[in-house]
Amino acid sequence: MNVFQSALCFDKKIGKLKLSPVYVIMGLKVGAFCLLVLLVAGIAARVPRPSHIPRHVWGRPFHGLLSPLEDATNSQCDTTYEEGNFTQPLDHFNSSITDTWQQYYQYNTNYATPGSNIVFFMLGGESPIGAKWICRSDYAYLQWAKKYGATVFQVEHRYFGRSRPKPTQTTENLKWFTPEQILADFDAFINAMNKDFFNGKQMKWVLFGGSYPGSLTAWMRAAYPNSSIAGISSSSAVGLFVDYYGYATNMQKNYKKQSAACGSSIEAGFKKIQTLSLSEAGRKQLQTIFNTCTDFPDSDSISPRDLQYFYSNVFGEFQGINQYSGDNRDPLTATWGLGVPKACDYLTDSSVTDEVQRVANVINWVNGLYGEPNACLPNNYTDYIVTYSDPKYDASGDIASGRSWTFQCCSYLGYFQTTDGGRDNGIWGSLIPVDFYVDQCIDMFGPEFKLDFTYAQVDKYLEKFGGAKHYKGTNVVFPNGSLDPWFSLGLIDGYQNETNNVFATTIDGGAHCSDMYPARPQDSASLTAARKLIADKLDYFINNA
Template structure:
């Protein structure tokens, strides 16, 4: 949201001096990290807690410290002062003047957690809160769980929403959950829907075997370049990842009440609408698939951030003349751009680096049908992603190195075996990311509280409440507040 659209009550950004390398005493380089504080609901020093919103892989939108989102609603309930901290290398929190691979060596979750520790220590000294709660969603949800685990003296409670705490090289479960979610009648899915997707996928697989078939697909899916038998395997996978991504994005964010971030513009694409299109009998499943792609990749294109366009949409191409860019070399060139003024600097280059250096989370078609209905392993193989790592960041990022990076991340943080205490872990069961989160209660870790929202999507509990919310989502928000009430102290007291 542009600054002009923010409410007048939005606090101004403040800046915390951080070290470039928190773990090297010989490196004394510093930079300025953005953060925000809203003390509207604060009960006062020694009387109320500090809530900290951890930002993730994008510029922080300060609407989150004034809107009726989860952390702000709970701040009103518990008399908390709310702070939000932008992640290093995103938004205006830039340690360097560019995003060179040499500089990205200082972009890691460990460095981000250390930055957060510095800021929270300073805020604790300033506000003298009764307790500290860290909130995050998606990647920043994992950061919340990890911060509570690694820095228990600075945070008393963590709320780790939709948190992929398990790093995974070949994230085959992603499309398996998408498939299952498209069959879920609670959100408007059906087996007829996934059956139609499977039929369309078979038609795509057959068409890719001939030059005429590839040209037909280019016409139906409105690609910027024409597919042919001379197209590289990477171009084909890039095309497939974009059209399959139509379903991935719809399922992941199904009816999340996030229009407040986009000037009130509501994404009309939902599981129900996609499945209605896919099961229309007046057209073939392939034509219906192309209609879903147009509705998600093209018609809604003006709202897609530039860093997302780098992965499919031609940057800046407005509907209805937008087209799907299938050029792998073009995508790589965008993501190789190290300028802070580039489209990739909005988050695409940085997050791609983090996946190659720490998490992977590579969403392939390696799982066999019928567990996922989006194509054989050859459609989006693991090599497509590991090859990107080397092509963008250099030959040092071999498949073996990327695999080792993922293994170390799980060794460092513990994967799903979070060692911290007093961590709430909400997830939605149609959200593919719940497969990498903590979802099952464990009697040996009773102060880690998983909450599963039946029919819930990615980070759904974090957004403002809506009259259209599922009962399970309303109940989850209440459970989160009740759990915070059990763990937060009475004014002037101590946590349990």
């Protein structure tokens, strides 16, 4: 089929990119040096976070894997990339279902050298894929792509971005949203590219992924070991867990490690928040201090979910600060100070005597960094549920992505980020129980999504892939940062299996996926050593495949 597309093409006469027509004929573009921009149904420009939606939902930033400062299409590109759509079956395992859908992908051949049979494959995850992972040559894995003359692909995950197996996200339409179908998508893509893109040549594919895509990388190496030769699984929470109070436990360690006074201030602030929330007069104070988006319901109608939703959104701001603390993800963390140390400066500010106000000051500081000064704090559970229960795709895809991520957590990942850890969660208090997450699953997706269902699903996939302690794949490196709240679910030192070429490395003081970002002079010795280990193992995998 011939498809007319618009493209950003480099015009040598004027030395700039310009919009030009390009025909795609049987998948081959007529024209060179072009950055395709599909004019068919796709993702609109990114939109600001709606005021009634929290900055973090189930540990996932509202805009997903992309920084809030970045555009989803051509963020800071220093090389061109190209796009395509690949036809996937709705169901890889039931031939009686003949429905298909289009999976969006990006690729970069600028690093490829004649005769090279190496392909680097960045697996898409819980958001629309962002161009920076395919076109910013200072990213660690793209530096290695240059070294090996690799062609680079990035493929979007089903049910995110433009990759929509069904036109809406009703619970019925999400039943093909399983690890088996997701991994089969990636395997089918690899096989098709070997056949069609590389003219039947059996290429050596190396998989890359960070966070949830890191887990997919690990699972691909277990489920389809012949499709690729190796994988780098960064900050992957492969040790699936339902009531994951370990997130709060690790946060407590990190804030208290910064300073005992910081931990004490958080504890005093959160205790007072809980006390104030139990009376109507106290809740009015909280409305003012935190600039809540709506008033709390009156005493006759307020429910535990209303309070837990408010608590979770205050707690969520501290999650975001910790999860990316000090890494080279973007200016927020790299140069503007978003991280635990600066947060603790606000929390130990002796000029502010009220610990609750100190907590609010941290949130106000983060709002300013995100370009959202005076943003209100969401506190209406019903509005939140109504928004994420809508099965229609929104224009930017951000709300739909949050719904997809929540479905994944409810149906096979777990990751209920509670404060059920007792003393180990002491500075936060017992504010966010597991029932708060179970209720969200039921309210968004239906009564069958009870806690027993999630536990059974998580146990199923722990058995299937081996989790962290008994991982069943081969030829994988697992870097994890000690500062990352997901650290406890990673395949860390002590779980490696060198017989199967499964290696673990801990980055002291490293945050979530810190090894994946561009290197810089102030990188710690531990981070530099982790990248060297990855590079050495990568060299071994490639040369011995």
